[in-house]
Structure formats: structure tokens, C-alpha cells
Amino acid sequence: xxxxxxxxxxxxxxxxxxxxxxxxxxxxxxxxxxxxxxxxxxxxxxxxxxxxxxxxxxxxxxxxxxxxxxxxxxxxxxxxxxxxxxxxxxxxxxxxxxxxxxxxxxxxxxxxxxxxxxxxxxxxxxxxxxxxxxxxxxxxxxxxxxxxxxxxxxxxxxxxxxxxxxxxxxxxxxxxxxxxxxxxxxxxxxxxxxxxxxxxxxxxxxxxxxxxxxxxxxxxxxxxxxxxxxxxxxxxxxxxxxxxxxxxxxxxxxxxxxxxxxxxxxxxxxxxxxxxxxxxxxxxxxxxxxxxxxxxxxxxxxxxxxxxxxxxxxxxxxxxxxxxxxxxxxxxxxxxxxxxxxxxxxxxxxxxxxxxxxxxxxxxxxxxxxxxxxxxxxxxxxxxxxxxxxxxxxxxxxxxxxxxxxxxxxxxxxxxxxxxxxxxxxxxxxxxxxxxxxxxxxxxxxxxxxxxxxxxxxxxxxxxxxxxxxxxxxxxxxx
Amino acid sequence: xxxxxxxxxxxxxxxxxxxxxxxxxxxxxxxxxxxxxxxxxxxxxxxxxxxxxxxxxxxxxxxxxxxxxxxxxxxxxxxxxxxxxxxxxxxxxxxxxxxxxxxxxxxxxxxxxxxxxxxxxxxxxxxxxxxxxxxxxxxxxxxxxxxxxxxxxxxxxxxxxxxxxxxxxxxxxxxxxxxxxxxxxxxxxxxxxxxxxxxxxxxxxxxxxxxxxxxxxxxxxxxxxxxxxxxxxxxxxxxxxxxxxxxxxxxxxxxxxxxxxxxxxxxxxxxxxxxxxxxxxxxxxxxxxxxxxxxxxxxxxxxxxxxxxxxxxxxxxxxxxxxxxxxxxxxxxxxxxxxxxxxxxxxxxxxxxxxxxxxxxxxxxxxxxxxxxxxxxxxxxxxxxxxxx
Ligand SMILES: Cc1cc2nc3c(=O)[nH]c(=O)nc-3n(C[C@H](O)[C@H](O)[C@H](O)COP(=O)(O)OP(=O)(O)OC[C@H]3O[C@@H](n4cnc5c(N)ncnc54)[C@H](O)[C@@H]3O)c2cc1C
Numbered sequence: 001x002x003x004x005x006x007x008x009x010x011x012x013x014x015x016x017x018x019x020x021x022x023x024x025x026x027x028x029x030x031x032x033x034x035x036x037x038x039x040x041x042x043x044x045x046x047x048x049x050x051x052x053x054x055x056x057x058x059x060x061x062x063x064x065x066x067x068x069x070x071x072x073x074x075x076x077x078x079x080x081x082x083x084x085x086x087x088x089x090x091x092x093x094x095x096x097x098x099x100x101x102x103x104x105x106x107x108x109x110x111x112x113x114x115x116x117x118x119x120x121x122x123x124x125x126x127x128x129x130x131x132x133x134x135x136x137x138x139x140x141x142x143x144x145x146x147x148x149x150x151x152x153x154x155x156x157x158x159x160x161x162x163x164x165x166x167x168x169x170x171x172x173x174x175x176x177x178x179x180x181x182x183x184x185x186x187x188x189x190x191x192x193x194x195x196x197x198x199x200x201x202x203x204x205x206x207x208x209x210x211x212x213x214x215x216x217x218x219x220x221x222x223x224x225x226x227x228x229x230x231x232x233x234x235x236x237x238x239x240x241x242x243x244x245x246x247x248x249x250x251x252x253x254x255x256x257x258x259x260x261x262x263x264x265x266x267x268x269x270x271x272x273x274x275x276x277x278x279x280x281x282x283x284x285x286x287x288x289x290x291x292x293x294x295x296x297x298x299x300x301x302x303x304x305x306x307x308x309x310x311x312x313x314x315x316x317x318x319x320x321x322x323x324x325x326x327x328x329x330x331x332x333x334x335x336x337x338x339x340x341x342x343x344x345x346x347x348x349x350x351x352x353x354x355x356x357x358x359x360x361x362x363x364x365x366x367x368x369x370x371x372x373x374x375x376x377x378x379x380x381x382x383x384x385x386x387x388x389x390x391x392x393x394x395x396x397x398x399x400x401x402x403x404x405x406x407x408x409x410x411x412x413x414x415x416x417x418x419x420x421x422x423x424x425x426x427x428x429x430x431x432x433x434x435x436x437x438x439x440x441x442x443x444x445x446x447x448x449x450x451x452x453x454x455x456x457x458x459x460x461x462x463x464x465x466x467x468x469x470x471x472x473x474x475x476x477x478x479x
Numbered sequence: 480x481x482x483x484x485x486x487x488x489x490x491x492x493x494x495x496x497x498x499x500x501x502x503x504x505x506x507x508x509x510x511x512x513x514x515x516x517x518x519x520x521x522x523x524x525x526x527x528x529x530x531x532x533x534x535x536x537x538x539x540x541x542x543x544x545x546x547x548x549x550x551x552x553x554x555x556x557x558x559x560x561x562x563x564x565x566x567x568x569x570x571x572x573x574x575x576x577x578x579x580x581x582x583x584x585x586x587x588x589x590x591x592x593x594x595x596x597x598x599x600x601x602x603x604x605x606x607x608x609x610x611x612x613x614x615x616x617x618x619x620x621x622x623x624x625x626x627x628x629x630x631x632x633x634x635x636x637x638x639x640x641x642x643x644x645x646x647x648x649x650x651x652x653x654x655x656x657x658x659x660x661x662x663x664x665x666x667x668x669x670x671x672x673x674x675x676x677x678x679x680x681x682x683x684x685x686x687x688x689x690x691x692x693x694x695x696x697x698x699x700x701x702x703x704x705x706x707x708x709x710x711x712x713x714x715x716x717x718x719x720x721x722x723x724x725x726x727x728x729x730x731x732x733x734x735x736x737x738x739x740x741x742x743x744x745x746x747x748x749x750x751x752x753x754x755x756x757x758x759x760x761x762x763x764x765x766x767x768x769x770x771x772x773x774x775x776x777x778x779x780x781x782x783x784x785x786x787x788x789x790x791x792x793x794x795x796x797x798x799x800x801x802x803x804x805x806x807x808x809x810x811x812x813x814x815x816x817x818x819x820x821x822x823x824x825x826x827x828x829x830x831x832x833x834x835x836x837x838x839x840x841x842x843x844x845x846x847x848x849x850x851x852x853x854x855x856x857x858x859x860x861x862x863x864x865x866x867x868x
Contacts, residue, residue, distance in 0.1 A: 100776075100778070102777060102778045103776040103777050103778050104777070105776075146660065147660045147664075149658060149660075153658065157631075157635060158658065158660065160664065160667075161631065161635045170852075174848055175848070176846075176848050176849055176852055177846060177848075177849070178849065181776060182834065183774045183775070183776070183806065183807060183808070183834070184621060184632065184671065184774065184834070184836065185671060186834065186844075186845060187845065187850075187853050188668055188672070188853040188856050188857055189634070189667045189668055189670065189671060190849070190852060190853060190856065192634060192664060192667030192668070192670075193663065193664060193665070193667055193668060193856065195664070196660050196663065196664050197663055216717050239577065242577065242578070242579060243576070243577035244600075245600055245601070245688025245689065246688075247688060285719075285743075286717045286718075286743065286746060288740075288742050288743050288746045289739070289740060289743045292740055292742055292743070293740075345656050345658050345659055346656075347575060347578045347580075347655075347656065348577070348578045348579070348657070349575060349577045349578045374658075377657055377658040378578075378656065378657065378658065379658050412655065412656075413656065414654050414656050414658075414659040414661050415661045416659070416660050416661050417656075417658040417659060417660060418658070418660055419660075420660055421661060421662070425661075429661065429662065432654070432661050432662070433651060433661075433662055434649075434651070436647075436648050436649060436650060437649075437650055437651045437652065437662070438662075439648070440644060440648065440650035440652075440665060440859075440860070441650075441652070441662055441663045441665065443859035443860070443862060444663055444665060444668075444856060444859045444860065445663070446859065447852070447855035447856045447858065447859040448852070448855075448856075459662075459663075460662065460663070
């Protein structure tokens with residue numbers, strides 16, 4: 001990296017906020033997709049929009065690629081460079097600028113950690129609905145970029161439904177202020193387009209989020225399935241809950257390997273160890289609504305063979321049940337050193353057959369598969385346990401991952417329900433979209449980033465953009 | 480009709496057949512929109528592509544149109560050389576009641592979608608007053624239905640769509656699944672894009688479970704502000720109505736639409752009665768298309784209502800004022816259709832915090848940076864500049 005540039009950047013945001021020594025840079029060379037890594041040349045930690053804009057103007061002047069980064073919990077390689085460039089991280093942008101209880105919104109820094117947002121508005125009896133299982137670490141900016149979901153997305157939807165405004169710094173360093181909360185977009189829906197753009201349109205520095213009123217009552221349920229076909233029956237129960245129109249706020253499935261790992265770990269939630277699958281369900285609303293829905297769900301799951309049905313007796317038990325679910329990926333560390341978290345979606349009528357298909361694929365490749373997923377949305381997470389130090393096994397993991405995606409798309413599903421395309425699924429995006437579709441997306445990307453310097457090599461293939469621009473960036477030529 | 484329009488008409492007839500081309504008269508008798516404009520109704524996607532090819536080769540601008548129920552919300556017709564009507568691009572492509580999704584051609588009436596969904600134990604939102612409104616038209620004008628308070632805006636229901644950007648280019652984004660983050664959400668631009676970014680061919684909506692019970696109740700209130708105060712109490716209660724409206728004609732009425740599990744609706748009715756003892760059952764309301772609609776944040780609902788009421792008083796028209804404090808929106812519904820311009824020419828300065836959705840088309844108060852980016856995105860979505868702006 002050009003020394004003069006580093007000095008100029010240090011002048012802009014201070015020496016502490018410019019990471020250039022090799023050891024510190026190591027922590028930015030991958031995200032939670034640990035399988036792949038590449039070093040960043042420099043990491044910048046601006047504290048606000050103005051600093052970010054100043055840095056990005058300078059980087060534009062030097063024509064340097066930029067990789068936005070939140071907490072680095074992404075699972076598709078999105079927050080790391082592919083061939084050099086500068087990482088601009090939001091970890092110092094953790095401000096809560098304002099909370100408006102009556103209008104139900106808050107304006108926060110993009111680096112605010114998801115759970116801290118809910119803490120910040122709790123005193124107003126409000127909460128921020130999107131709750132990725134990584135919510136203790138991931139940032140609101142990262143959630144926006146990936147249009148993240150979470151267990152309660154079943155009721156509340158993904159991040160895009162909760163974003164009312166943004167401040168974006170463009171790759172040229174211009175500030176696009178769309179932070180004023182709007183009931184409906186003013187003209188072209190730039191905010192709606194930005195959400196889910198995976199850091200390829202610009203750097204979000206401030207986010208205006210919609211807040212939800214805390215429900216009057218919440219019940220957490222656990223339906224336990226045993227026996228060889230327990231997982232099948234758990235899937236059928238989910239399909240049936242949806243088909244009959246019951247409306248819980250979350251429906252998650254954990255399989256036997258996940259249950260065992262969780263129960264061995266510090267996240268132990270009291271899931272029955274011998275179970276082949278559990279359904280973790282949450283119901284919210286008024287007392288009448290919650291009681292009625294819980295009774296209906298109990299009757300339905302018992303009819304479909306649940307061996308046990310539990311209702312959390314108090315807040316402590318409720319939290320424990322969720323801690324187990326949210327800590328499941330971490331708990332899997334007991335099974336193998338690494339975990340490949342696949343993310344695909346299938347129609348909710350096909351849960352049983354597609355979960356089976358993923359199990360069969362993993363078996364064929366001789367891999368250990370643990371399944372824990374947002375069943376209510378048809379969002380599968382077949383998690384493959386492996387050791388990345390073993391290249392042969394890693395190769396099998398990659399192949400199995402691709403096969404799982406292909407099978408899901410063939411069944412009418414999608415490549416990703418919440419983690420995004422990033423770097424990981426670039427090769428498969430053609431399974432879903434035609435060249436024309438991708439070119440239309442490429443043109444919109446160029447409208448935001450005419451020189452393709454923002455998170456190059458991610459989300460959509462280079463060819464979809466370069467035909468339309470004046471040429472590829474060097475950093476992208478690898479893709 | 481001008482000579483050019485005559486020429487366009489002949490070209491259109493040659494492409495889709497004389498029986499599939501009409502000339503639209505000015506929209507309403509009192510309209511100042513005197514422009515007659517040809518409209519062609521392609522029978523299928525192939526013909527739609529041919530029409531766009533014609534536009535490209537002859538340097539014409541087109542404007543897609545559905546049933547014409549939201550004409551006041553379309554991009555101005557004067558900038559289009561011809562319209563493409565989606566009437567024949569209709570039908571169900573995929574309906575998965577158990578999965579809660581419905582994919583249909585853009586010209587399919589929303590009424591048909593609602594009926595089909597109901598047969599499968601599902602509910603389509605938005606529920607629109609205009610039964611002939613089409614799926615594509617509802618999306619292009621980002622219609623707010625009767626049930627937005629409960630289910631959110633149409634953009635939250637839109638799972639994906641496919642649009643023709645030119646004769647050769649069709650563009651799909653999103654998909655047919657309730658959850659999906661693959662690719663950029665271009666459908667978000669089409670939603671509310673007023674037909675300026677392409678001809679929407681098909682779209683998928685998320686469905687909701689059908690309501691076990693439904694109930695409309697109403698009560699007369701002293702005036703608009705009293706109605707809003709009561710509405711706010713209802714909104715602060717544990718009830719989750721589909722709609723809370725203050726409707727002002729000769730009298731002022733507070734109307735609430737409840738729905739859900741039967742026992743929940745009964746509970747909510749008790750809550751409503753505790754808030755306002757004079758609530759009585761009422762028939763569902765059917766409104767025509769508004770000529771004016773503005774919105775704000777919830778804390779501004781009173782100002783919004785007062786300002787909208789002032790606009791109404793200034794118009795020499797018989798209109799009903801409908802205020803929805805929960806979604807902070809106010810609309811003026813004329814007793815007979817009138818033209819957009821009649822209202823736009825009479826709009827005073829817009830106070831801060833209020834956004835006029837209709838009849839203005841041009842966003843207000845946006846910085847030059849935002850406008851430039853919007854322009855660039857618009858160009859990206861309509862690369863050949865075929866669609867009227
Ligand atoms: C244990 C675990 C559980 C998880 N559970 C879930 C889950 O339930 N649901 C879910 O959806 N995801 C989940 N994830 C994935 C991940 O946490 C989310 O994608 C999250 O939103 C990423 O946030 P982050 O701050 O870590 O972003 P990063 O990983 O740093 O970045 C993610 C992407 O966003 C871009 N980006 C980051 N910040 C910005 C910004 N300010 N402006 C523009 N672009 C930006 C990056 O370039 C990158 O492309 C999980 C991950 C882990 C490790």
C-alpha cells in the first residue's frame with residue numbers, strides 16, 4: 001500500500017484507526033466462512049459518516065477497491081478482500097442517535113451490534129425484530145447489507161421490512177442521506193435496493209430502523225420427536241402448521257446431532273438428549289391469541305407424533321431454550337474444528353424431502369451433517385462438520401455444499417435465504433438467474449458504483465457488469 | 480388525434496390486430512388531459528415484446544397500464560406515445576396455498592387473486608377497493624390496501640417479479656419463496672415505479688392465513704381530531720385491527736376493521752367497546768380512487784389530517800376525507816372521478832413532515848446527490864429509454 005496514502009489516511013481519521021501491521025490485519029482476512037481467506041492491505045476504522053466519506057474520497061482518488069465490513073460474522077466470504085484493497089470497517093460507528101417511541105423508529109450507527117439496538121429501546125417497550133442467531137456480534141450495517149433474517153423472521157420478515165432509511169457513502173466518497181424515515185419511498189426506492197446489496201453499492205454508515213412494540217405475552221414451546229423418522233415428522237409438523245394457517249412467531253428445527261452438541265456445551269438448554277429432532281416454537285400476542293395458538297400447535301404436533309410437548313414455565317426457561325438454539329453453531333465446535341453453514345431455501349411444502357436430500361448428499365460424501373434451521377421459512381441450514389486443515393475433506397465439503405444448493409434450486413428453492421451470495425455462491429448464481437437478469441442487476445450496480453470498486457468479485461459475476469462498464473478492475477479479474 | 484398518433488395507431492394494429500388496439504379518450508369528462516392516446520393489448524408475452532421492439536425502432540415511449548383504475552397514479556400519459564394494456568396477460572402461474580405464495584401474470588385482477596387465495600384458506604394483501612385493479616397495476620402504483628395497518632405495505636408482500644425492460648431483455652428478481660436474498664431486489668424499484676422501469680409481466684405475492692372471523696364497527700365522533708384521539712387509543716391497545724379510519728363526509732365516523740381467530744376478535748371487540756361505548760356493527764366500506772393522498776409519521780397524524788382537511792375545503796369538489804392514523808395517511812376520495820391536475824393545480828405549500836403521494840409525481844426535498852443516483856438507477860432499469868417518464 002502506498003505509504004503516502006497511509007499517511008494521508010492517518011491524518012484524516014487518526015493513527016489508531018488505520019490498521020496496517022500484518023498481525024492485526026490477520027483478523028480481517030476472512031469472515032465466518034473460515035474456509036477461504038485473503039489478506040487486506042489496510043483496514044480503516046472511521047468513527048462516523050464524515051470520516052468514512054473523507055477516507056473513501058481519498059481511496060477513490062487512488063482508485064483502490066473497498067471492502068465494507070461489520071463484525072465479520074458473514075458466512076459467504078463477503079466481508080473480506082479477494083485480491084488486496086482496503087477494508088472499511090464500521091466497528092467504531094456504534095452510536096444510537098435517536099429513538100422515537102411514538103413513531104416507532106430509531107436512527108443508529110451502522111456498526112451498532114444488533115442486540116444492543118434492542119437493549120437501547122427496551123425501556124420504551126419496543127424492540128428490533130430481525131434477530132440473526134449471531135445477534136450478539138453482528139452489526140446493523142451487516143444485517144442491512146445481507147438482508148439478514150433470524151428465527152423471528154417467520155412473523156416479522158427479513159431486515160428489508162424493518163429499514164426506513166439509510167446514510168450511504170458512495171465509492172466516490174459522496175454522502176447519500178436517505179435517513180429521514182419515510183412511510184413510503186420518495187421516488188426510486190434506493191433504500192429498498194441497497195438492502196441486500198452485500199456491500200457492493202456503498203458503505204452504510206447510519207441506519208434508520210423500524211421498531212416493534214413488545215408483545216403482551218410470549219410463550220416458547222418445545223415439541224420433541226423421537227425414533228428413526230423423528231426429523232421427518234418434525235418437518236411434516238412445520239409444513240402442516242403453515243398449511244393450516246397457524247401463526248407462531250418462530251419455528252425452528254434442531255436435529256439429533258445439534259441437540260447432542262448443544263447439550264454438551266455451555267449453551268445446554270434442556271433439550272432431551274435422545275430426541276431425533278425438536279421443534280422450537282414461539283407464539284406472541286394477547287393472552288387469548290397465545291393460548292389458542294399454543295393449544296392448536298400442541299394438538300397438531302401430538303397428532304403428527306411428537307413424543308413430548310413442553311411449554312416454557314418461566315422467562316429463565318424460555319431464554320435457556322433460545323440460548324441453545326442461538327448457540328448451536330458455536331456448540332458444534334465440539335463435533336469438529338470447523339463448520340460449513342450452508343444456507344438454502346425450499347418451498348415449505350417440501351421440507352421433509354429436501355432435508356432428507358441434504359442428509360443423503362452428506363452421507364454420500366462421507367460427511368457429518370448437523371441440521372438446525374429456520375423451518376418456518378423453509379430456510380435450511382445443513383451444517384457440515386469438518387476440519388479445514390484436511391484439504392481432501394474440505395474438497396468434499398465444497399462439493400457437497402454445491403450439490404445441496406443444486407438440489408434445493410431444482411426443488412423450486414433458492415441459493416440463499418439470509419446469508420447472501422458473497423463470494424461463496426457466485427459460481428451457482430446462474431442456477432437462479434439468466435444472463436439478462438444478471439445484466440439488469442449489473443447495470444444497477446454500476447449506477448451506484450461506476451468503477452466497480454465496491455466489494456469487487458462478490459454477489460453477481462463480473463461478466464454481468466463489465467460488458468456494460470469500461471473494463472474490469474484488477475482485483476476482480478480473479479473471478 | 481395528431482398525425483403521429485395516427486401513424487402509431489396503424490403500426491400497433493399491424494402488430495397485435497386492429498381489435499386489440501383502442502384509442503383512449505380523455506380520462507374523465509372534467510379532465511384537462513385532453514390527449515387521446517392509443518392503447519394496445521398484447522395477447523401474450525411475445526406480442527408485448529413486439530410492441531417494445533416497435534417502440535425502440537420508432538423512438539417511441541410506452542407506458543404500461545392495467546385496468547386503468549389508478550390512472551391518476553401513473554406516470555403522466557402525455558409523455559407516452561402509446562400505452563400497453565395488460566388485460567390479456569393474465570392468469571395464475573403458480574398457487575401454493577400450503578406454502579403461502581401466489582404467482583400470476585400482471586394483468587390478473589386482484590379480485591381474482593383474492594378469490595383464489597380464499598378458496599385455499601389464504602388472504603391476499605393489499606385488499607383493494609377497485610375490484611378490477613390488476614396485480615401489475617397494484618405493484619406499479621404501490622397500492623395501499625384496506626389492511627396495511629396489519630400486514631404492512633405491498634412491497635413487503637412482493638416476493639419477486641419478472642419484467643420486460645425491452646424487446647430482448649426480461650429481468651427477474653426475487654423469486655417465488657417467502658424468504659430469499661439471492662441477487663439484488665430490483666423488484667423494489669418496480670414497486671411504486673409507476674410503470675417507468677419496464678412492463679411487469681408476472682409477480683409473486685406472499686399470502687397470509689385467511690381470517691377466521693371479520694368484523695367492521697363504527698361510531699360517530701364529534702370531529703376529525705376527536706376521531707383521531709380515539710383511533711390513537713385503539714392503536715395503543717393490545718388489539719391488532721386491520722384498519723382504523725376516521726371518515727369525514729357530512730358526519731365524522733370512526734371505523735375499525737377487526738379480524739383473526741374468532742376468540743381474538745371477540746376479545747378485541749370488548750377492548751373497542753371499552754374505548755368507545757357507541758361502536759356498532761357496520762358494512763364494509765368501498766371507496767373509489769383517491770385524487771389526493773398524503774402521509775407523514777404517526778406523531779404528525781393530527782397535522783396531516785388538519786392540512787388535508789384544508790385542501791379538501793379549498794377544492795370545489797365533493798370529496799370524502801379518510802384519515803388512517805395508524806399508517807398516518809390521509810386521502811380525499813371524490814364522489815365522481817376527476818383529473819389529477821385539478822388537484823395538483825390547487826395544492827398550497829406542503830408543510831414539513833408531510834409527503835404528498837398523490838397527485839405529485841416528483842419527489843420533493845431530495846438532495847441533488849439523491850436525485851442524481853435515482854436518475855442513474857432509472858437509466859439502469861430502462862437502458863433503452865423506452866418507458867415514459
Ligand atoms: C453463529 C452465526 C449465526 C448466524 N446466524 C444468522 C441468522 O440467524 N440469520 C442471518 O441472516 N445470518 C446469520 N449469520 C450470518 C451473519 O451473522 C449475518 O450475515 C450478519 O448480518 C453479518 O453481519 P456482520 O456485521 O458480521 O457483517 P460482515 O460479516 O462484516 O459483512 C457482511 C456483508 O455485509 C457487508 N457490509 C458489512 N457492513 C456494511 C456496511 N455498513 N455497509 C455496506 N456493506 C456492509 C460486507 O461487505 C459483507 O459483504 C450467522 C453467522 C454466524 C457466525
